[in-house]
Amino acid sequence: MKQLSQTGLANEQAAGGMLENIAAGMTRWSEKWFPDAYIFAAIAVIVVAAGALSIGAPVQSVGRAFGDGFWTLIPFTLQMAIGAISGYVVAVSPPAAKIMTRIARLPSGPRSAVAFVAFISISTSLFNWAISLIFSGLLVRVLARRTDIRMDYRAAGAAAYLGLGATWALGLSSSAAQLQANPESLPKALLAITGVIPFAETIFLPQSLLVVVVLTVVSVAIAFFSAPTGERARTAADLGVDVADDDLDLKAPTRPGDWLEYSPLITVLVVMLGAIWIWYEFSTKNPVLAISNLNTYNFVFLMLGMLLNWRPRRFLNAVAKSVPSTAGVLIQFPLYGGIAFILTKAAAPTGVALSEHIAQFFVAISSHSSFPAVMGIHSAVLGFFVPSGGGKWIIEAPYVIEAAKTLHVHLGWAVTVYNAAEALPNLINPFWMLPLLGVLGLRARDIVGFTFTQLIVHFPVVIFMLWALASTLDYHPPVMP
Structure with a gap:
């Protein structure tokens, strides 16, 4: 019996080691050969432009479409940057630190500690992906200080990443769902194709909630x-x-002019004004519609961040530490705006744009029932090369929605298909791991062995649910503003 037990343990260790070695090797390869995500966005511009030229679009038309679309996502770019900043500011506030200290006492063992981090990461990601990433990372550090449990720091770090790698795109900070619910954030060319799709038709669908559970x-x-x-x-x-x-x-103020920076009076007055507006917004509108407005969403979290950090100087210190995480959004989203216009505006002499050609391709290889699975796999693969929920939706939306309309697939479910599938590559893509790794003091290869294990299971489960649940929804034409 003892020999069999030792053999089972050896087999378990060998299997785990083999899987970790495969994942570590893949991460080493990607770290060596994969350039910055900006390069992938730039390559996407070139590929889409070449595609437009290949269908006969004039060079001048392609160049003009790129320039015309370049700045169309500026409102959404700023909205996403503020969302990341406000999430970070809330996560590092003193009250959040106290909550972490208390809840870190709950797990009774090393495995329950890792599972607890996973649950917290996923739960918070449904409200704000940045809060999930930073709060969960800080929680892992607090748990690591416990001397009564020998918690695997790598596994806990991977668990802290699950919110961004599994569920964030199905929550309130979903870039695609936010874009579709806010017509003022969408490029006009894209709005003409997709129309407005409210939260009730995307993240609040019972089928979407079931996927989350x-x-x-x-x-x-x-x-x-x-x-x-x-x-x-x-x-x-x-x-x-x-x-x-x-x-x-x-630290203690050193000059009289520091008084205002250290006084909570400024914070209280600003937050009081914000609270009046928030009360009015939610009391005069349907709360679901109110929170689906990205400006309202960001405003609530920014006011909360000010209040929780209490003193203006601490709030500003937290903002300063959060800004570097927005660099990728700020420089890549204009490229995605240019891509969207090339897809929809740079047409061939026949008047057919590249997005329509791509939509026709997916219609040809799909049926009403197979479309969710086909698009889910496509979105997951593309997501590894374009690691941006909002930017990638701008690229995919023109042909995804066109194909969905042709095949009479529920348009809100088409957004959910995108949301659930595009999160999958995050589990092994080092791009979105960077803020968390900075908090944890780890490298991507330290945690990807565990996230790769998650991906192996998630992929078939997600694709199956997207396919199976699609049949429970009826098609509705797009709603134009």
């Missing part, structure tokens, strides 16, 4: 059972990571 259960279970324990676990100390608390607290 299933992914939550599956993700937490995998996080629990895949976490190494005992001598196989590697703690933060084993990895040489210092998990001492990051100090954002203020």
Whole structure:
């Protein structure tokens, strides 16, 4: 019996080691050969432009479409940047730190600690992806300070990433759902194709909520059972990571002019004004419609960030630390705006744009029933090369919605198909891991062995649900503003 037990343990270690080696090798390859995500966005511009030229669009028309579309996403670009900043500011506030300290006492063992992080990451991602990423990362650091449990720091770090790698696009901060619910954020050329699709038809569909529940259960279970324990676990100390608390607290003011920066009076007055507007907004409108407005959503979290950090100087310090995480959004989204216009505006002499050609292709290879699975696989593969939920939707929406209309697929479900599938490559793409890795003091290769395990299970589960649930929804024509 003892020999059989030792053999089983050896087999378990060998299987885990093999999977981790495969994932680590893939990450080393991507870190060596994959350039910055900006390069992929630039290559996408070139590929789409070449595609437009290949169908006969004049060179001048392609260039003009690129320039005309370049700045069309500026409102949405700023909205997404503010969303990331406000999420970070809330996550690093003193009250959030106190909550983390308290809830970090709840897990009773190393595996339950990892599963707990996974649940918190997924739950918070449904409200704000940036809060999920930063809050969960800081929670892992707090848990790593516990001396009564030997928690695997790598597995916990991977669990902290599950919100962004599994469910964020199905929550309130979904870039695609926010875009479709806010016509003022969409380029006019795209709005003419998709119309307005409210939250009630996307993230609040019962079928979408069911996908969230299933992914939550599956993700937490995998996080629990895949976490190494005992001598196989590697703690933060084993990895040489210092998990001492990051100090954002203020030093004493040194000059009279600092008084206003350190006084909560300014914060209180500004937040009071904001609270009046928020009360009016939610009392005069349907709350679901109110929160689906991206400006309202960002305003609520920004006011909350000011209040929780209390003093203006601390709030500004938190903002300054959050800004670097928005660099990719700021420089890449204009390229996506240019791509959207090339897809929809640079037409051949026949008047048919590239987006219509692509839509016809997917119509040809799909049916009403197979469309969700086909588009889900396509979106997941493309997501590894264009790691941006909002930017990639601008690229895909013209032909995804056109094909969905032709095949009479529920348009809100087409958005959900995109949301659920585009999150899958995040599990192994180092791009969105960077803010979390900075908090944890780890490298992508440290956690990707665990996130790759999640991907192996998630992919078939997600594609099956997207296909199976599509048959429960009826098609409705697009609603124009």
